Amino acid sequence: MSDSDFGLDAIARWPAPTVEDYLRARREAEQAPPVVTALPMPDFVRGGIVRYRCLLDCGWFHDENPSAERAGPLLLPVDFTTEDLSAAITSAAEVRSKAYAMRVEQAIAAHFEEAHPGR
Ligand SMILES: [Zn+2]
Numbered sequence: 001m002s003d004s005d006f007g008l009d010a011i012a013r014w015p016a017p018t019v020e021d022y023l024r025a026r027r028e029a030e031q032a033p034p035v036v037t038a039l040p041m042p043d044f045v046r047g048g049i050v051r052y053r054c055l056l057d058c059g060w061f062h063d064e065n066p067s068a069e070r071a072g073p074l075l076l077p078v079d080f081t082t083e084d085l086s087a088a089i090t091s092a093a094e095v096r097s098k099a100y101a102m103r104v105e106q107a108i109a110a111h112f113e114e115a116h117p118g119r
Contacts, residue, residue, distance in 0.1 A: 025086040
């Protein structure tokens with residue numbers, strides 16, 4: 001086996017993104033429009049925890065810790081450009097945001113089904 005079997009020679013030819021490229025891509029991802037969901041307004045409690053309380057004030061809550069969430073791998077074409085990098089970061093952020101919203105919505109729905117059936 002040679003290096004080319006693994007595409008290492010191709011990797012060596014990739015244009016290395018600069019720090020400025022990453023920072024610009026991150027800024028663009030942060031400025032992307034937020035995903036619109038029907039999530040209730042959370043409380044922000046100690047330790048970076050985002051707490052969603054039951055809308056019927058029964059004492060139940062669902063906690064999320066966004067800072068503990070790991071970013072997944074970015075999918076990039078072999079000859080990626082800084083635009084591809086930016087798009088991949090934005091796309092990954094949208095996927096995480098949708099997964100977060102879905103997790104919270106499912107937790108709330110499961111709670112209502114169990115504690116407040118028919119509401
Ligand atoms: Zn409740």
